[in-house]
Amino acid sequence: MNNRHIFRSTAIALVVATAFGVQSCVGGGSSNNELGDVPVDDRDSGLVVSGEVVSDMIQNISSPVEMANEVKGTGVGFSQGILNPAGMENKYETSFKKAVNLGVYAADLGYINTFNKNLVVVDYLGSIKRLADGIGVGQFLDFTTLTRLAKNSTNLDSLKQLSVTSFNDIDRYLREQNRSNVSTAIVVGTWVEGIYITSQVINQTHDKGLIDRLGEQKDIVEILRIVINTYSKSDRDYKALSGKIEELKHIYEGVKVTTEMGEPETQEIDGMLIIVQNEITHIDISEEQVKSIIAKINEIRSSLVE
Amino acid sequence: MLLVIIGSAGMMKAQCGDELMKQALGAMGNYQYIKDFEAKLPAATAQTGQKFSLVLNSRTVYQINVANGASNAEQVVIEIMDGDKQIGSNLYQGKVLDKFGFNCMKTGAYKLRVYTQNGSEACARLVLSLVKQLPAQ
Numbered sequence: 001m002n003n004r005h006i007f008r009s010t011a012i013a014l015v016v017a018t019a020f021g022v023q024s025c026v027g028g029g030s031s032n033n034e035l036g037d038v039p040v041d042d043r044d045s046g047l048v049v050s051g052e053v054v055s056d057m058i059q060n061i062s063s064p065v066e067m068a069n070e071v072k073g074t075g076v077g078f079s080q081g082i083l084n085p086a087g088m089e090n091k092y093e094t095s096f097k098k099a100v101n102l103g104v105y106a107a108d109l110g111y112i113n114t115f116n117k118n119l120v121v122v123d124y125l126g127s128i129k130r131l132a133d134g135i136g137v138g139q140f141l142d143f144t145t146l147t148r149l150a151k152n153s154t155n156l157d158s159l160k161q162l163s164v165t166s167f168n169d170i171d172r173y174l175r176e177q178n179r180s181n182v183s184t185a186i187v188v189g190t191w192v193e194g195i196y197i198t199s200q201v202i203n204q205t206h207d208k209g210l211i212d213r214l215g216e217q218k219d220i221v222e223i224l225r226i227v228i229n230t231y232s233k234s235d236r237d238y239k240a241l242s243g244k245i246e247e248l249k250h251i252y253e254g255v256k257v258t259t260e261m262g263e264p265e266t267q268e269i270d271g272m273l274i275i276v277q278n279e280i281t282h283i284d285i286s287e288e289q290v291k292s293i294i295a296k297i298n299e300i301r302s303s304l305v306e
Numbered sequence: 307m308l309l310v311i312i313g314s315a316g317m318m319k320a321q322c323g324d325e326l327m328k329q330a331l332g333a334m335g336n337y338q339y340i341k342d343f344e345a346k347l348p349a350a351t352a353q354t355g356q357k358f359s360l361v362l363n364s365r366t367v368y369q370i371n372v373a374n375g376a377s378n379a380e381q382v383v384i385e386i387m388d389g390d391k392q393i394g395s396n397l398y399q400g401k402v403l404d405k406f407g408f409n410c411m412k413t414g415a416y417k418l419r420v421y422t423q424n425g426s427e428a429c430a431r432l433v434l435s436l437v438k439q440l441p442a443q
Contacts, residue, residue: 066340066366069439161339164340207442209441213413216413264393274367274406279388280364281411
C-alpha cells in the first residue's frame with residue numbers, strides 16, 4: 001500500500017467519520033439502523049464506523065438523473081439494447097437480488113425518462129412494481145399515476161419527478177425500518193447500472209466528459225467498498241459482490257485524481273445567487289485503465305442482473 | 307408540559323409535511339429534481355443545526371431551494387460544506403435567500419448544514435435539482 005493510497009483511504013475514512021460525528025449530534029444518540037449500534041471494522045483503513053453512518057453516506061451516491069443527462073449530452077441516441085430488459089424480475093429470488101435489480105431498473109427508468117421514451121417506461125414500471133412489492137415497498141410506487149403519466153406525453157416532467165421522488169421515499173422508508181442492507185442494495189444496483197450505461201456510451205463515443213466521470217468514481221468505489229464490506233460478513237450475496245468491488249478498487253488505484261485548490265466565489269447571475277467552486281478536479285486515466293474498469297463493471301453488472 | 311410538547315410536535319407535523327414538500331417542488335422551477343431533505347430543528351439544537359450528506363459531481367450546476375414551515379419564526383440558513391470548510395450559503399448580504407445555485411467543480415461528498423440564526427424552532431424542506439452539466443475542459 002503506497003503513501004498516496006494511505007492518504008486517500010484516510011481521506012475517505014475522515015469523511016465517513018465526520019458524518020458519524022454529525023449523526024451523533026443531530027440524532028441525539030438514537031439509532032434506527034439495524035447496524036447502528038454495531039461498530040463496523042474496515043480492515044484496510046482500520047476505521048470503526050456505525051452502520052447508520054455508511055447508510056447516510058451511500059444514500060446519495062447515485063443519481064440516475066445526472067447519469068442519464070450526461071449520457072444524453074454526448075449526442076448519442078437512445079439504445080434500449082444496453083438496458084436490463086423489462087420482465088426479468090421473476091428470476092430474482094433473494095431479497096438482495098430483488099433490491100439490487102430494483103436499483104438497476106431505477107437507473108434504466110432514469111435513462112428512458114431522460115430520452116422521453118414514455119412508451120418503453122410502461123413495461124419497466126410493471127417490473128419495478130413487482131420487485132418493489134417483493135421487498136415490501138410497493139406502496140411507495142403509485143403505479144396507476146405513473147402509468148397514466150407515462151401514457152400522456154404532456155406530463156413527462158411530472159413522470160420524471162414522481163419516479164425519482166418514489167425511489168427517494170423507498171430509500172427513506174427502508175432506512176427508517178432498519179432495513180439499510182436492502183436500501184444499500186438498491187443504491188448499489190442503481191450505481192452499477194448507471195456506470196454500466198456510461199461505459200457502453202464511452203465505448204461508442206470515447207467522450208472525454210464521460211471518461212472523466214468514470215475516473216472520478218474512484219472515491220465512490222471506496223465508499224461502496226466500505227459499505228458493502230459491512231454487510232458481506234453476514235450476507236452471501238454481499239460477500240460475492242464484495243470480492244468484485246475489491247478487484248474494481250484495485251484497478252482504480254492506478255487512476256490519478258488531483259485537485260487544483262482555489263477559493264469559492266459568489267456571483268449573481270440573472271438575479272440568482274451562484275456559488276462557484278474554484279477547486280478543480282483533474283483526472284489522469286489511461287486508455288488501458290478505462291478498458292479494465294469497463295470490463296470489471298461489465299462483470300459486476302452481469303453477476304447482478306443474471 | 308407534556309401536552310405542550312405533543313401539541314407542538316403535532317403542529318410541526320401539520321406544517322412541515324407533504325404540503326411543504328409540494329411548496330418546495332413548486333418553487334424548484336424548470337430544473338430536474340434530484341433529491342429532497344427534510345430539516346427538523348427543535349429549539350434546543352436549532353442554532354447548531356442539522357446536517358445532510360450528499361455526493362455532488364464536478365462540472366455540474368445545482369440549485370438548492372428551500373420552503374420554510376409556515377410557523378417558522380425565522381427562515382432557515384443553508385450552508386454547503388466541503389469537509390469542515392464552508393463553501394457558500396443562502397445567507398447573502400444579510401438576507402436569507404430561498405434558493406441559490408452551486409457550480410460544483412469537484413466530485414465528492416459534501417454536507418448541507420441547516421440552522422436558524424437565533425435558535426428558533428423551525429422546519430423546512432430542501433430540494434436539490436440539476437440546472438446544467440458543463441462540458442469537460
